[in-house]
Amino acid sequence: MSKIKRQAGEISLHGNISYKDAKEIRNKINGDITCIDFAKLSSIDYASAILLSKYRAKFKNVSKNVASIFDLIDDKSIDRNLKSRKNELNFIQFFGKNIVDFFRNTLSLSEFLGEFLIKNLKALLNPLNFRFKELSNFIKDGGVNAVFIVLLTSFLIGIVLAYLGSAMLAQFGASIYIVDIMGVLTLREVAPLIAAIVVAGRTASSFTAQIGVMKITEEIDAMKTMGLDPFGFLVIPRVIAMVFALPLVIFLADVISILGQMLVAQNILDIGFNEYLARFKDSIELRHLYIGLFKAPFFGAAIAIIGCMRGFEVSHNAESLGQKTTISVVNAIFCVIAIDAVFAIFFMWYGV
Incomplete structure (x- = not known):
């Protein structure tokens, strides 16, 4: 059953919309759109919300939870290019880690040899x-x-x-x-x-x-x-x-x-x-x-x-x-x- 229904220029969303429905979203939402109805929508993920965000002015019946996802997309204070910092070890940590790995490998080898x-x-x-x-x-x-x-x-x-x-x-x-x-x-x-x-x-x-x-x-x-x-x-x-x-x-x-x-x-x-x-x-x-x-x-x-x-x-x-x-x-x-x-x-x- 299709989760995205279109009648003339009106789109209605049903059930749970996820990234798996991205292709259907692109196919159904084209040409002139009068409104996108969220009344029967249970949930939507971030990827699908990005595809729909440019039609924000034509939304209706948007629940509070769904609206919060679109508010997150529109938040200009978030740096989208920010990358997580790599947790690099300093010299002492690197040296200690290698010592521990050496003794662990030695113990593993000794156990294997004994068996x-x-x-x-x-x-x-x-x-x-x-x-x-x-x-x-x-x-x-x-x-x-x-x-x-x-x-x-x-x-x-x-x-x-x-x-x-x-x-x-x-x-x-x-x-x-x-x-x-x-x-x-x-x-x-x-x-x-x-x-x-x-x-x-x-x-x-x-x-x-x-x-x-x-x-x-x-x-x-x-x-x-x-x-x-x-x-x-x-x-x-x-x-x-x-x-x-x-x-x-x-x-x-x-x-x-x-x-x-x-x-x-x-x-x-x-x-x-x-x-x-x-x-x-x-x-x-x-x-x-x-x-x-x-x-x-x-x-x-x-x-x-x-x-x-x-x-x-x-x-x-x-x-x-x-x-x-x-x-x-x-x-x-x-x-x-x-x-x-x-x-x-x-x-x-x-x-x-």
């Missing part, structure tokens, strides 16, 4: 209940599918480092030492760190988005209702998959990065592949490779745990999903760099 360790221990004690099919899928998604972008990044970084190193060493007539320096640097730090950062940006966000969408669509609540443990189904397979997948990814990153350095050495320093490999075999100890691979499971576990933790923190809206996905990537990359720094100091301290 993971307990549930993981139970899974190891009951291997028959472990979901090996999902484990293989997560190894593929988080590790195998990331190989191409990791190899491309490592190859380019290897070329860049070799170019810089060759330019500096050539000044001292020590070009052959590029094999020693870049070999150790690549195996111990560069290739593992680059591979882990690329995987962190790709996989942590993927895990957060997957679990976050499941939470928004209430699939996790459905799992709980069915008596299933979401933590055991969603977190443990992902973490174990990344622990197994990342050493392989880092090993391939080592190989392709060294290949990039070999190409630069041959074209810039005239060091052939055979000479490079012979020097590499004689100068680079195998322990440097082991050190880089030793850090890989810790990188993988940190990436998966943070990705899953942020996924469970998603609220039931799309905005929260975007925020937690972004935070997940930042946290995962930071943890990878922090873990690498701790291991670097530890190995240097003990002369490994």
Whole structure:
């Protein structure tokens, strides 16, 4: 039933008029208007009142409540362009807020780690209940599918480092030492760190988005209702998959990065592949490779745990999903760099 009726030049309003009726108001109120009757009007919102305000002289039977809305529109003392002031934090408030957020995130991570360790221990004690099919899928998604972008990044970084190193060493007539320096640097730090950062940006966000969408669509609540443990189904397979997948990814990153350095050495320093490999075999100890691979499971576990933790923190809206996905990537990359720094100091301290 129409809320706006027109007979000749007279308009009568009925019921509750809102912004949803704006189109009908524009269609009915055109041409010559003799009067607009508010006798049968129950209420009107601010948006519709603005559309009718220019016909104020033709109003009749306007109730007190409706008239107050039009008086508000006509009030010249109100600054329509006034914007609310942003509540900006001063330095002390900003510093305090970040400290509180840090301790809150640390507590949340500790709680998540504690639950993971307990549930993981139970899974190891009951291997028959472990979901090996999902484990293989997560190894593929988080590790195998990331190989191409990791190899491309490592190859380019290897070329860049070799170019810089060759330019500096050539000044001292020590070009052959590029094999020693870049070999150790690549195996111990560069290739593992680059591979882990690329995987962190790709996989942590993927895990957060997957679990976050499941939470928004209430699939996790459905799992709980069915008596299933979401933590055991969603977190443990992902973490174990990344622990197994990342050493392989880092090993391939080592190989392709060294290949990039070999190409630069041959074209810039005239060091052939055979000479490079012979020097590499004689100068680079195998322990440097082991050190880089030793850090890989810790990188993988940190990436998966943070990705899953942020996924469970998603609220039931799309905005929260975007925020937690972004935070997940930042946290995962930071943890990878922090873990690498701790291991670097530890190995240097003990002369490994």
